[in-house]
Amino acid sequence: xxxxxxxxxxxxxxxxxxxxxxxxxxxxxxxxxxxxxxxxxxxxxxxxxxxxxxxxxxxxxxxxxxxxxxxxxxxxxxxxxxxxxxxxxxxxxxxxxxxxxxxxxxxxxxxxxxxxxxxxxxxxxxxxxxxxxxxxxxxxxxxxxxxxxxxxxxxxxxxxxxxxxxxxxxxxxxxxxxxxxxxxxxxxxxxxxxxxxxxxxxxxxxxxxxxxxxxxxxxxxxxxxxxxxxxxxxxxxxxxxxxxxxxxxxxxxxxxxxxxxxxxxxxxxxxxxxxxxxxxxxxxxxxxxxxxxxxxxxxxxxxxxxxxxxxxxxxxxxxxxxxxxxxxxxxxxxxxxxxxxxxxxxxxxxxxxxxxxxxxxxxxxxxxxxxxxxxxxxxxxxxxxxxxxxxxxxxxxxxxxxxxxxxxxxxxxxxxxxxxxxxxxxxxxxxxxxxxxxxxxxxxxxxxxxxxxxxxxxxxxxxxxxxxxxxxxxxxxxxxxxxxxxxxxxxxxxxxxxxxxxxxxxx
Amino acid sequence: xxxxxxxxxxxxxxxxxxxxxxxxxxxxxxxxxxxxxxxxxxxxxxxxxxxxxxxxxxxxxxxxxxxxxxxxxxxxxxxxxxxxxxxxxxxxxxxxxxxxxxxxxxxxxxxxxxxxxxxxxxxxxxxxxxxxxxxxxxxxxxxxxxxxxxxxxxxxxxxxxxxxxxxxxxxxxxxxxxxxxxxxxxxxxxxxxxxxxxxxxxxxxxxxxxxxxxxxxxxxxxxxxxxxxxxxxxxxxxxxxxxxxxxxxxxxxxxxxxxxxxxxxxxxxxxxxxxxxxxxxxxxxxxxxxxxxxxxxxxxxxxxxxxxxxxxxxxxxxxxxxxxxxxxxxxxxxxxxxxxxxx
Numbered sequence: 030x031x032x033x034x035x036x037x038x039x040x041x042x043x044x045x046x047x048x049x050x051x052x053x054x055x056x057x058x059x060x061x062x063x064x065x066x067x068x069x070x071x072x073x074x075x076x077x078x079x080x081x082x083x084x085x086x087x088x089x090x091x092x093x094x095x096x097x098x099x100x101x102x103x104x105x106x107x108x109x110x111x112x113x114x115x116x117x118x119x120x121x122x123x124x125x126x127x128x129x130x131x132x133x134x135x136x137x138x139x140x141x142x143x144x145x146x147x148x149x150x151x152x153x154x155x156x157x158x159x160x161x162x163x164x165x166x167x168x169x170x171x172x173x174x175x176x177x178x179x180x181x182x183x184x185x186x187x188x189x190x191x192x193x194x195x196x197x198x199x200x201x202x203x204x205x206x207x208x209x210x211x212x213x214x215x216x217x218x219x220x221x222x223x224x225x226x227x228x229x230x231x232x233x234x235x236x237x238x239x240x241x242x243x244x245x246x247x248x249x250x251x252x253x254x255x256x257x258x259x260x261x262x263x264x265x266x267x268x269x270x271x272x273x274x275x276x277x278x279x280x281x282x283x284x285x286x287x288x289x290x291x292x293x294x295x296x297x298x299x300x301x302x303x304x305x306x307x308x309x310x311x312x313x314x315x316x317x318x319x320x321x322x323x324x325x326x327x328x329x330x331x332x333x334x335x336x337x338x339x340x341x342x343x344x345x346x347x348x349x350x351x352x353x354x355x356x357x358x359x360x361x362x363x364x365x366x367x368x369x370x371x372x373x374x375x376x377x378x379x380x381x382x383x384x385x386x387x388x389x390x391x392x393x394x395x396x397x398x399x400x401x402x403x404x405x406x407x408x409x410x411x412x413x414x415x416x417x418x419x420x421x422x423x424x425x426x427x428x429x430x431x432x433x434x435x436x437x438x439x440x441x442x443x444x445x446x447x448x449x450x451x452x453x454x455x456x457x458x459x460x461x462x463x464x465x466x467x468x469x470x471x472x473x474x475x476x477x478x479x480x481x482x483x484x485x486x487x488x489x490x491x492x493x494x495x496x497x498x499x500x501x502x503x504x505x506x507x508x509x510x511x512x513x514x515x516x517x518x519x520x521x522x523x524x525x526x527x528x529x530x531x532x533x534x535x536x
Numbered sequence: 537x538x539x540x541x542x543x544x545x546x547x548x549x550x551x552x553x554x555x556x557x558x559x560x561x562x563x564x565x566x567x568x569x570x571x572x573x574x575x576x577x578x579x580x581x582x583x584x585x586x587x588x589x590x591x592x593x594x595x596x597x598x599x600x601x602x603x604x605x606x607x608x609x610x611x612x613x614x615x616x617x618x619x620x621x622x623x624x625x626x627x628x629x630x631x632x633x634x635x636x637x638x639x640x641x642x643x644x645x646x647x648x649x650x651x652x653x654x655x656x657x658x659x660x661x662x663x664x665x666x667x668x669x670x671x672x673x674x675x676x677x678x679x680x681x682x683x684x685x686x687x688x689x690x691x692x693x694x695x696x697x698x699x700x701x702x703x704x705x706x707x708x709x710x711x712x713x714x715x716x717x718x719x720x721x722x723x724x725x726x727x728x729x730x731x732x733x734x735x736x737x738x739x740x741x742x743x744x745x746x747x748x749x750x751x752x753x754x755x756x757x758x759x760x761x762x763x764x765x766x767x768x769x770x771x772x773x774x775x776x777x778x779x780x781x782x783x784x785x786x787x788x789x790x791x792x793x794x795x796x797x798x799x800x801x802x803x804x805x806x807x808x809x810x811x812x813x814x815x816x817x818x819x820x821x822x823x824x825x826x827x828x829x830x831x832x833x834x835x836x837x838x839x840x841x842x843x844x845x846x847x848x849x850x851x852x853x854x855x856x857x858x859x860x861x862x863x864x865x866x867x868x869x870x871x872x873x874x875x876x877x878x879x
Binding site for chain 1: 738741742743744747750751753755757761762763764765822
């Protein structure tokens with residue numbers, strides 16, 4: 030460990046059953062620097078942090094902290110705090126049922142010599158801590174009464190208030206508005222001047238270039254490299270995160286201005302200035318019948334959020350949405366289903382498959398939900414539909430009555446896809462339908478998408494794998510930092526253009 | 537900030553549910569005085585009798601409140617009360633032990649019992665319902681092993697003195713027909729119960745342990761990430777509850793002065809009901825022992841109504857209690873829904 034280093038992690042290994050989450054990762058944090066930890070979903074950022082702070086046990090590796098003799102292994106967040114590492118985790122990790130002040134000083138309340146909590150002093154300390162992050166609120170109120178953004182600021186205030194050497198901020202800005210982000214950056218810079226080292230995890234490229242000194246990029250649980258911010262242009266960073274070399278720098282150009290022309294298709298969905306605070310900035314989107322439209326962007330760029338607005342899973346703050354020529358007023362997923370939309374959500378692994386039910390039952394469930402609980406579909410009809418879709422999707426199963434849990438992951442995926450196809454939607458949203466399945470099945474699903482579109486179904490395809498988008502979509506929307514930054518069409522859809530659009534998105 | 541706003545803030549949050557309970561109690565009490573004035577409902581002694589009859593329940597409900605605030609549950613307490621009574625009766629009557637020794641052993645047993653349950657729940661992460669269900673069967677079985685016959689405590693004079701001692705209060709006297717002033721009295725059991733209540737209130741409000749209990753009930757994961765030793769705190773809550781159920785058993789025994797297999801059957805449910813009526817959320821994180829105290833009193837008032845009336849079936853007790861429980865649970869979810877909308 031060098032004199033200038035605050036924290037070093039060497040050869041970090043972490044394995045979960047069946048998954049290598051981290052393999053041989055090195056990480057160095059210098060004194061008084063703000064260090065961005067970047068990577069796509071599943072890259073291992075959060076795991077690295079949780080290993081460091083003792084939430085997960087470390088399999089192998091060596092962690093050293095400045096001022097502490099020998100290797101440091103934290104067995105719990107409590108221990109990590111004692112070793113000078115303070116963390117704000119991705120989701121607000123505070124207790125909503127107790128007061129703001131208590132949340133700030135939990136586990137280290139000021140006590141009288143008899144061991145009683147000094148409430149007044151605790152409230153005063155909390156007020157001071159919040160003032161440091163520019164917040165003036167009633168600290169005696171229950172935390173849950175405040176908005177998520179304020180809760181996030183409280184979490185930050187707590188982490189800062191714990192006297193620490195290393196401050197870890199795991200996506201602290203995802204629920205903050207611009208003003209709050211600015212304030213947070215001020216706080217971070219002032220801490221940096223006091224000699225605190227900060228690990229900053231974020232999806233927002235803009236923020237990295239605004240506040241960070243160094244970047245470490247992870248991909249698939251492996252270290253890609255450590256770079257100085259000044260020496261790594263945006264495009265290179267995007268390329269390193271996605272794992273493709275971006276060789277031709279000359280081609281960088283913003284695609285933001287390009288619009289769709291010569292659209293001859295009948296419009297099925299039209300969104301104007303649709304927006305929801307904290308999830309996606311205003312966007313326009315027109316989708317033609319039978320079109321396959323792709324949505325891409327880095328994780329957290331607002332892909333799923335956009336889709337959720339279109340499906341009415343979330344209520345927009347402003348803007349207009351019309352579907353099949355009719356303005357959509359009631360924002361309710363059930364109505365969307367009835368209107369002929371279907372949505373395959375991203376986190377279906379937990380929510381989608383009902384393992385103990387048969388393939389038939391899993392296939393039929395969405396259609397049954399649409400017809401109503403009391404109008405049971407006749408068994409003959411169920412069998413007919415099930416057999417048909419097992420064939421269409423070539424689901425490999427012993428029979429329609431086999432429990433879904435006995436199928437392989439890829440086939441389970443097809444069953445969920447089939448579940449929505451059975452409802453015969455006019456507009457189908459697929460959020461990451463190919464994640465975590467083998468190449469063969471991927472290709473089959475891609476083929477199916479193209480074929481369905483040819484038959485007149487409109488499909489929105491969301492994926493972070495640009496290559497598969499290239500093969501499937503007619504038109505590609507690129508999102509960055511919750512904003513639609515570009516649209517690419519036909520021959521313009523290339524790796525380079527997509528990366529350029531992401532990198533140039535907010536310049 | 538003006539006074540009204542301050543009052544509003546006081547009422548908001550968990551205090552609101554507590555206020556409802558207290559107001560409910562006040563209304564029921566006043567109604568009782570109006571309806572059953574001839575039966576002497578308004579006498580201070582009637583109120584004191586409620587405390588005397590329910591001293592054990594007050595203690596057990598206090599412990600239950602702590603456990604429920606952590607987000608857990610303990611349904612072994614009824615059997616523990618029954619077992620405590622049986623152990624006391626057996627040790628004092630059959631073995632001829634001193635009262636203090638017998639009580640000491642019972643309390644120690646409560647701590648050990650709570651420790652085992654707490655360890656299983658917090659360190660092995662087994663559902664509290666299952667662990668304490670096993671504990672409930674175990675304690676009841678053990679009671680029957682000691683004796684299937686009722687053992688009445690007749691010979692231990694120290695214990696009986698403590699059970700029957702009248703502590704007269706210096707206020708609230710009534711004058712009877714012969715012109716003699718009668719002061720209301722309580723038994724030592726009530727003193728023990730009220731001291732316990734005060735101590736638990738203080739522990740929950742002012743100690744690190746107490747505040748940790750709330751934090752864990754709000755979000756175990758968050759509390760862990762904020763650096764609390766969740767397992768230790770949870771285990772301590774069950775140890776405390778084990779102790780309190782034994783103490784509650786001792787106080788219960790002061791009222792019954794006997795041990796019997798069927799004793800205090802369903803007592804755990806009464807404790808849970810009182811706690812819920814008192815504004816403690818079964819999901820954890822919100823609650824007060826003061827509320828549970830009033831929850832016990834509301835149950836006691838219904839019993840007193842029925843006794844005063846004289847013709848009502850005592851099963852009305854259960855019916856009214858069930859309606860009240862429903863009312864409070866609905867109130868809690870309405871309250872939670874409002875809160876979500878505001879958030």
